[in-house]
Amino acid sequence: MNEAVVLTPERILEVTEDVLRRFGLAKATVVDVARALDVSHGSVYRHFPSKASLREAVAKRWLDRIDAPLRQIAEEKGPAPARLERWLRTLFAAKRSRVLDDPEMFDTYLTLAREACAAVKCHKDTLTDQVVAILSDGVAQGVFAIDDVKATARAIYDATSRFHHPAHADEWKDADLPARVDATLALLLRGVRA
C-alpha cells in the first residue's frame, strides 16, 4: 500500500476513468480503483462514501470538461449573435469529437451522466441556462428580439439536436454535415434577430 502519495479526489477520479476504460462500466469496481491507486478501498471510500457517489463524480467531471469552454462563451460580454453561433458550434464539436474519438467511453460517460441527472443538475438545464444568458445579453444589446427568452433558449437547444444529441452521432461524419449546420444556424440566428 502506497499511502505516502497524497490521495486527492481528483487523483481518484483520474484513475477511476482509466479503470472504466480498461474494465468497462459493468465490471469496474471500487476495489479495482483502489488496486490501481495502490491504496486500500477504505481510502477511496473516505473521499467517495459509495460507488454511486464515485460514479456521480466521474459523470460530473466529464460534464464539467464539456461545460467549461461553453460557460466561458456564455459569460463573455461581446456581441450576442456571434457568441450564440460560437457557443453552438463549440457544443457540436465537443460532442462530435468525443463520440468519434472514443465511442465506448462516450457510452460509459453518457450512462453515468444519465444516472447522475437527479443528483447533479441535469447538464441540459445548465446548457439552456447558458443560452438564456447569451439571448438576454442580445436583447440588452438591442440585436435580438425575443418574447420568452427561456422558451427560445430551449427551442434553440431542441432545434440543434441533430448536431449534438448522441442519437444522431452516426451522421456526424457525413460530408454534407457542415453545410447543414451552417443552414440551421443561419435560420435560427435570423429567427431571434431584432
Add this chain to the structure above:
Amino acid sequence: MNEAVVLTPERILEVTEDVLRRFGLAKATVVDVARALDVSHGSVYRHFPSKASLREAVAKRWLDRIDAPLRQIAEEKGPAPARLERWLRTLFAAKRSRVLDDPEMFDTYLTLAREACAAVKCHKDTLTDQVVAILSDGVAQGVFAIDDVKATARAIYDATSRFHHPAHADEWKDADLPARVDATLALLLRGVRA
C-alpha cells in the same frame, strides 16, 4: 386454394401487414402470406417477384400513408406560413401517433423503410421537397425571404428532428412537449419570414 377471389397487389400488401404484425419481421415468410391469402406462393410471386420486392412495397405503402396528407398541404395554394406550420404539425402528429399506438409495428415499418431507401426515393427527400414547395410559394407570395430554399428546407427538417425523428420518441409523451413544439415553430417561422 381460393383463386376465385381476384388477387390484387393491394390485397397482398394488406395481408402481408397482418402477417408481419402476427409473426414479426424476422419470421414472416412469403409462404405465410400465401397461406393467409389461401393461394399458392406462386400467385404472390406473380405480383411481387421476390421477398425483397414485397418488403419494399410494404414500406412504400406505409410511407405513402404518412406522405399523403403532407403532400396535400404542400400542394395547396394558401398563405405559406400557415401551411408550413400545419405541414410540420401534421408530420409530428403522424410520427407520434404511429410510435405511441403501435411501437412494434413502427419498428418493423422503419426497418423496411430503411431497406427500401435505395430503391424507393428516400422518404426524407420526398418530405424536404414538399417543404421546398411551401417555401417557394412563400417567397412568391412575398411573405418569406430565403436565399437558398433547398438548404433552408433541409434546415427546417433538421431543426425539427426532436419532434419527428424516432430516436426521440420516448419524449413524445412529455407534458412540456406541446410548449416546446410551439417555441420551435415560432422561432423557425420568424427565421424565414420576409
